[in-house]
Amino acid sequence: MKYAVDLGRPFGIRVSVHWTFLLIIAWVIFIDLQQGLDLQQIVFSVLFVLAIFVCVVLHELSHSLMARRYGINTRSITLLPIGGVADLEKMPDDPRQELAVSLAGPLMNIAIALVLWLFLAMTGGLDFEPSNFQEINHSNFLLILMLANLMLALFNLIPAFPMDGGRVFRSLLALKMARDQATYVAMNIGKMFAFFIALWGLYTNPFLIFIAIFIYIGAQREYELVKYSSVLAGYTVEHVLMHEYTPLHPDDPIRRAVDILLDGPEQRFIVTEAGKVRGILTRNDIIQGLTRYDQQVAIRNIMNTGVTTFSHDTSLEKAYEQMRTQQITMAPVLKGEQLAGIIDMDNINEFLMVRRALRR
Ligand SMILES: [Zn+2]
Incomplete structure (x- = not known):
């Protein structure tokens, strides 16, 4: 932290x-x-x-x-x-x-x-x-x-999920019902407690209001996590790996990224040099880059270099959670040292929707 x-x-x-x-x-x-x-x-x-x-x-x-x-x-x-x-x-x-x-x-x-x-x-x-x-x-x-x-x-x-008492409550429920259902019940009771704790805090100690906010957000987040993990369990990033993408070179002009952006569905790009990942370029980066630079300027000036990569055998659940918390929309996937493909948040969300629909 x-x-x-x-x-x-x-x-x-x-x-x-x-x-x-x-x-x-x-x-x-x-x-x-x-x-x-x-x-x-x-x-x-x-x-x-x-x-x-x-x-x-x-x-x-x-x-x-x-x-x-x-x-x-x-x-x-x-x-x-x-x-x-x-x-x-x-x-x-x-x-x-x-x-x-x-x-x-x-x-x-x-x-x-x-x-x-x-x-x-x-x-x-x-x-x-x-x-x-x-x-x-x-x-x-x-x-x-x-x-x-x-x-x-x-x-x-206090059984306010995700506080300890709430987790005790959820685990007791989960002995009798599916984990995502148990979490749903615990989340709602947790939110209800958060409301009362905040109210109590208004009259006594303002720190309680912070705790209430923490409980409210935490309860929602944990439920979403469980909801997704029950669908994503058992899959690795390889299941959503995309091979169809246009790699850019750090020395390519911004103009080239603009052309591809306007030409097709690709909105996020991976920048590679000699088979190594050098950066990532999103539509936002391109638009912002255009306001500051000429179109002939090299992409290396506007790309994101702090790239999170995943190994091809990373569990999809873990990758999804990390992308959500770090607000990453696209990540390269490596097999050993080699670039195996990319994973994209939109694509994972589609995968999630399909899996959830199939379960019903
Ligand atoms: Zn504790």
């Missing part, structure tokens, strides 16, 4: 914190100052935020390590102001495995709370007098941390 600072690699998983997390610290200090707290009290409240932050990392690591048991790797764990995000390669398709992975996070918070409770019980720190909760200090720090972990576990278990 952009603008994130690496903190370390526990169990080989990169943990980073997004700079916006600093806003939380600034917010806490701001509120403390407004309430006229002294330096020591402010230090304790900042330490408390950092302690919660460690608990959130442990929560995400717990998801990741459970997923690893099922052969699923985690690309990274990022801490955002709204919480942690473990970027798993995918969620397990087996509902029982998804259930275990989803529960692992909240169970970690419950385990932390239990350990703190045991420690406090042994040291006589379980003082639930209301006067003990007016501010965070050295004597009630662990007690409040224990309660905060219980709250974290409970909040995450």
